[in-house]
Amino acid sequence: MITIGILALQGAFAEHQTRLQNxxxxxxxxxxxxxxxxxxxxxDALIIPGGESTTIALLARLSGLLEPLKEFIxxxxxxxxxxxxxxxxxxxxxxxxxxxxxxxxxxxxxxxxGWGSQVESFEAPLDVNGLSDPSVPFTGIFIxxxxxxxxxxxxxxxxxxxxxxxxxxxxxxxxxxxxxxxxLRQGLHLLTTFHPELTQDDRFHDYFARHLCDCGGRRTLSxxxxxxx
Ligand code: GLN
Numbered sequence: 001m002i003t004i005g006i007l008a009l010q011g012a013f014a015e016h017q018t019r020l021q022n023x024x025x026x027x028x029x030x031x032x033x034x035x036x037x038x039x040x041x042x043x044d045a046l047i048i049p050g051g052e053s054t055t056i057a058l059l060a061r062l063s064g065l066l067e068p069l070k071e072f073i074x075x076x077x078x079x080x081x082x083x084x085x086x087x088x089x090x091x092x093x094x095x096x097x098x099x100x101x102x103x104x105x106x107x108x109x110x111x112x113x114g115w116g117s118q119v120e121s122f123e124a125p126l127d128v129n130g131l132s133d134p135s136v137p138f139t140g141i142f143i144x145x146x147x148x149x150x151x152x153x154x155x156x157x158x159x160x161x162x163x164x165x166x167x168x169x170x171x172x173x174x175x176x177x178x179x180x181x182x183x184l185r186q187g188l189h190l191l192t193t194f195h196p197e198l199t200q201d202d203r204f205h206d207y208f209a210r211h212l213c214d215c216g217g218r219r220t221l222s223x224x225x226x227x228x229x
Contacts, residue, residue, distance in 0.1 A: 001028050001029070001030055002027070002028065002030075002209075003029070003043045003044050004029050004030070004031050004045045004046070004208070005032055005034040005039060005040060005043035005045070005047070006033055006034060006046070006047045007034050007046060007047065007049065007065075007069075007084070008049075009065075010059055011049040011051015011056060011083055011084075012050050012081075012195060012198065013033060013049045013051075015049075015197035016081075016197040016205070019197050019204075020047075020209070023205055023209050026206070027209040027210065034065075036063060036064070036065070037065055040065065040069065044076060044212065045076055046076065046077075047079045047080075047081070048078060048080040048087055049081055049082075049083070050143065050195050050197075051082075051083045052083055053084075053086040053092075054095070054098075054100055056083055057087060057100065060101075061101065073103055073189070074105075075188075076188065077188040077189060077211075077212060078105060078188070078189050078190075079190040079208050080105075080189070080190075080192075081192050081194070081195055082143065082145055082194065082195055083146075085106075085146055085192060086100070086110055086112055086146050087102055087103045088102075088105045088191055089102060089104070089106055089108050089191075090102070091109045091110070092109075092110050092146075093109070093110075093111045093149065094111050094113055095112060105188075106157075106184070106186045106189050106191050107153030107155060107157070107186060108148050108178075108184070109148075109151075110147065110148055110193075111146060111149050114145065114147025114179070115144075115145055115169045115170075116169065117144060120144075120169060121142060121143045121145070122142050123141050124139075124142065124164070124167045125167075126138045126162075128160055128183060128204070129160040129161065130160055131204065131206075131207055132206060132207075133203065138196070138201060138204065139199050140161070140163070141194050141195040141198045141199065143194075143195060145194060147179050147193065148179060148184070148193065149178060150178050151178060153186070155186065156186070158186070159181050160184060161181075162180040162181055164180075165180065168180065190208060192204070
């Protein structure tokens, strides 16, 4: 049994739990909510949901989770969606004026609310490298989504989905512009700037669980870091 915790301080944690519960028999996983350092200690991997990154960081500090989360990220796989992606990033622009505490783990610079405010939220069909049924696009739901501004590392980063240039909220000519990146992996971690948990499509959660479970529950971390799709 592999325990994939979901950080449940604020945001769309219940939706992530629903998606993972649909996969619990297939991948032999449990998906508990994480609200305390003790909850976190029981996890093999973690999802940090979307919501509001400043609030999640503040609540993590108040619950004594900030340092345990940073330590967890050093050794175990973490998937950050939207606000969670911001928290996993190395640096953020457009932070609230009181600043933004980050957990780090993925060497990208990211812009909070990079495509604009709530009314600029949008959906886009995405081709995602490594999902099951690759011919069926995955619906990316972008809500006050962050935008990857650049990669701040020479370490290998695997880009697994980009927004097609013609679907970008603002025109970008270069298809390799980092702002088109909406899903990527680095080392143990996965980052998506959109909300897979808000669809009825379990394939992204299947992708995460599959890469953890391939190792039979023993060396879950190296499995995710070295697998090829
Ligand atoms: N803009 C939000 C933030 O700063 C993230 C939005 C989301 O998670 N949907 O945290």
